[in-house]
Amino acid sequence: MTYVADGERYERIPYRRCGRSGLRLPAISLGLWHNFGDDRPLDVQRAILRRAFDLGVTHFDLANNYGPPYGSAEINFGRILREDLAPYRDEIIISTKAGYDMWPGPYGEWGSRKYLLASLDQSLRRMGVDYVDIFYSHRFDPETPLEETMGALDRAVRSGKALYAGISSYSPERTAEAAAILREMGTPLLIHQPSYSMLNRWIEGGLLDTLGREGVGCIAFSPLAQGMLTDKYLDGIPEGSRASKGTSFSSGLLTEENLRHVRTLNEIAKGRGQTLAQMALAWSLRDGRVTSALIGASSVAQLEENLAALDRLDFTADELAAIDRDAVEAGINIWAASSAH
Numbered sequence: 001m002t003y004v005a006d007g008e009r010y011e012r013i014p015y016r017r018c019g020r021s022g023l024r025l026p027a028i029s030l031g032l033w034h035n036f037g038d039d040r041p042l043d044v045q046r047a048i049l050r051r052a053f054d055l056g057v058t059h060f061d062l063a064n065n066y067g068p069p070y071g072s073a074e075i076n077f078g079r080i081l082r083e084d085l086a087p088y089r090d091e092i093i094i095s096t097k098a099g100y101d102m103w104p105g106p107y108g109e110w111g112s113r114k115y116l117l118a119s120l121d122q123s124l125r126r127m128g129v130d131y132v133d134i135f136y137s138h139r140f141d142p143e144t145p146l147e148e149t150m151g152a153l154d155r156a157v158r159s160g161k162a163l164y165a166g167i168s169s170y171s172p173e174r175t176a177e178a179a180a181i182l183r184e185m186g187t188p189l190l191i192h193q194p195s196y197s198m199l200n201r202w203i204e205g206g207l208l209d210t211l212g213r214e215g216v217g218c219i220a221f222s223p224l225a226q227g228m229l230t231d232k233y234l235d236g237i238p239e240g241s242r243a244s245k246g247t248s249f250s251s252g253l254l255t256e257e258n259l260r261h262v263r264t265l266n267e268i269a270k271g272r273g274q275t276l277a278q279m280a281l282a283w284s285l286r287d288g289r290v291t292s293a294l295i296g297a298s299s300v301a302q303l304e305e306n307l308a309a310l311d312r313l314d315f316t317a318d319e320l321a322a323i324d325r326d327a328v329e330a331g332i333n334i335w336a337a338s339s340a341h
Contacts, residue, residue, distance in 0.1 A: 005053055009053065010056055013056030018191055018217030020215030021164070023164065025291050026059055028295055029057060029294050031296050034066075034298070036073040036076050037072045037073055038072045045076055047300050048297050049077070052303055053088065053092075058092055060094055061193075063136075065101065070102060071102075071122070081127065094129065094134075095135070097168060097193075098119035098120065098135075099111060100138055100139065110141040111137055112144050112148065112149075113155070117152055120132075120156055130160075131161050131163060132162050133163045134163070139169050140167075151181075164190035165190060167189065170192065170338070171341060172206040172207045174339075175189075175207065175210050179214040190217060191218065192207070192219075193221055194218065194335075194339070196290070197225040198280055198284075198323065200329065201327065211289055218289055219292045222294075223281055223295070224281070230276055231275065253330065253331060261326040265279070268322055277306055
């Protein structure tokens with residue numbers, strides 16, 4: 001059956017301006033880091049993407065090596081875009097990134113001009129699109145001059161293969177440098193994508209201030225701490241969960257101390273009439289400098305539950321104070337090395 005988007009989709013979700021740009025993003029965006037590789041049924045992926053768009057989610061976030069295998073998330077997204085969402089391309093924000101390992105050899109990762117521009121060309125082919133809306137440097141490369149990396153982003157925009165430039169997991173200092181270099185080139189830095197959650201608050205130590213000064217938007221990834229800020233692990237490690245697979249999330253992080261904090265946060269969420277995940281998402285959006293929060297979804301039901309966080313974004317001073325006591329560093333920032341330079 002031919003897909004027709006819900007006519008009321010723009011009445012269901014708030015949109016926030018991205019820094020000082022003209023672009024607005026949905027307060028919650030959908031990331032395809034997990035659940036959109038070849039290990040998941042395409043019909044489930046299609047149902048999630050259709051439902052997300054029907055609920056007003058216009059931004060879909062990818063990277064070259066999302067899968068598994070690498071590249072498959074872009075291929076699968078491209079197929080669904082072509083078969084279902086193509087009539088709505090001008091209503092959709094597609095982002096992709098390059099920076100981590102993608103192919104063998106010295107030109108398959110990091111921040112060289114060679115790698116970034118070749119990767120962008122590959123991403124466009126996989127998705128079957130002429131351009132992406134946002135192209136990111138996925139991580140800072142300490143071995144490559146920042147001028148070269150930012151020059152590649154500038155080139156991507158000037159060539160028409162990307163509309164905006166972004167960076168991910170850069171430190172406050174490198175972010176300011178990147179913004180200055182791009183500004184001088186005439187291609188403003190649109191957005192920074194850092195990890196951020198109640199258990200990983202590093203961006204409060206200067207990055208948000210930098211983004212505010214520079215007029216750069218912020219989209220928080222892993223706002224649910226890879227599932228830790230849900231009810232999934234309150235009573236152990238369920239079979240099939242990310243922690244049980246030992247991939248990007250180690251079960252060793254589920255210490256009794258961390259779980260004690262999570263359980264207390266869960267009680268606060270109950271008192272607000274929210275799930276822990278909903279409160280965690282609302283909390284990540286409490287600062288106006290955060291443009292959007294990136295969620296993953298393995299099912300339509302999970303997508304809908306997380307988007308319901310937008311029904312209750314307000315916090316009292318007492319609630320924030322109570323959350324602060326248990327919203328503590330939990331050792332889950334596996335991207336810290338990138339932002340340490």
